Amino acid sequence: MTGKKLTEPLKAELWRRWKSGETVSEIARALGKRSGSIHRVVVGCGGFAPPARRRSVRALTLAEREEISRGLCAQVTVRQIAGRLGRAPSSVSREIARHGGAQRYRASAADTSAWDRARRPKRCKLAQNSRLAQLVAHKLTLNWSPQQICGWLEEEFSDEDSMRVSHETIYRSLFIQARGVLKKELIGHLRVRRRMRRVKNAHPVGKPGGSIPDAVSIRERPAEVLDRAVPGHWEGDLIEGSKNTYIATLVERHSRFVMLVKVPGKDTHSVVKALSQKMRKLPAELRRSLTWDRGSELTGHKDFTIATDAKVYFCDPHCPWQRGSNENTNGLLRQYFPKRTDLSAHSQAHLDAVALQMNQRPRETLGFKTPAFKLNLSVALTD
DSSP, X not given: OTTSOOOHHHHHHHHHHHHTTOOHHHHHHHHTOOHHHHHHHXXXXXXXXXXXXXXXXXXXXXXXXXXXXXXXXXXXXXXXXXXXXXXXXXHHHHHHHHTTHHHHOOHHHHHHHHHHHTTOOOOOHHHHOHHHHHHHHHHHHTTOOHHHHHHHHHHXXXXXXXXXXXXXHHHHHHHOGGGOSSOGGGGGGSSSOOSSOOOTTOOSTTSOTTOOTTOOBGGGSOHHHHTTOXXXXXXXXXXXXXXXXEEEEEEETTTOOEXXXXXXXXXXXXXXXXXXXXXXXXXXXXXXXXXXXXXXGGTTHHHXXXXXXXXXXXXXXXXXXXXXXXXXXXXXXXXXXXXXXXXGGSOHHHHHHHHHXXXXXXXGGGTTBOHHHHHHHHHHHHO
């Protein structure tokens, strides 16, 4: 199913879940699609759910088109057909001419063609009023928020409806570049420089944003973790690529040994499952603990501990230096996985090959021994 195009019902379900606050990864897993596919749809619309399409009350219905088709087969005149439908003869005449003429007119094909042709988007208010668009753009360059611009316009042009616009229209024009109204560079003047609109207070399903239930602080780690004397204590994180793609990185504190894990998404179910499968391949003495940042991707840390017997400790907020080995390694890994590239293109076999190369490189901090040598030596000494 992952390779098939998103159908209209699936798109409707995608937007329903997005508006309820689910992450791209959670939606992808629920719909059986790749995270990148869901991310492209969401970003393409700027995070705004497109309005449901409806037929105009003035448009011909499929039933009316069937009546036209039957009338043509019976060689009834256009005027008579129009009279039966209560439509103007010119409307019926244009309908027939537009869809193949009297000999080739088919109701179903004509209805489908008319529905597809009606996709032309309505121009937004900023696209119709260049003076308003220029004024909004100028205020954005002064670092005014869309809400401030909206409120100011209401006060400044209280008697001029054409010079007022909602903050949502401003956000849409910024995030949906296909509108061609406000330049992409203006996003840099927003306080939160995201590229798409998020639901207010959006968070992973059932998990309040920013909170990790029963998280154990890094300050409670035993001394053997801090002094790197014993192998088996790891630091972990995700490195991010384009299209909502990620790779999990694990670094053993004692030896700087690296493991890379392919993850299908950033949601806690995907990350915990992938990490658990990787860690279970290690001997018990090499899976003592894992230190992670405050990312919600490890909200399910209890499941990880049950699966691996490794305790999980969490860094203080905004303190990446508390995972110094991992942060340094992530910087080195950018040589292999540059920013803004699609990380889903890399197989687990390729990730293992990169990790092997990293582990066979001598490190100054290890006295120019390799991480692989250091780890193997440590395991041999503990046996």
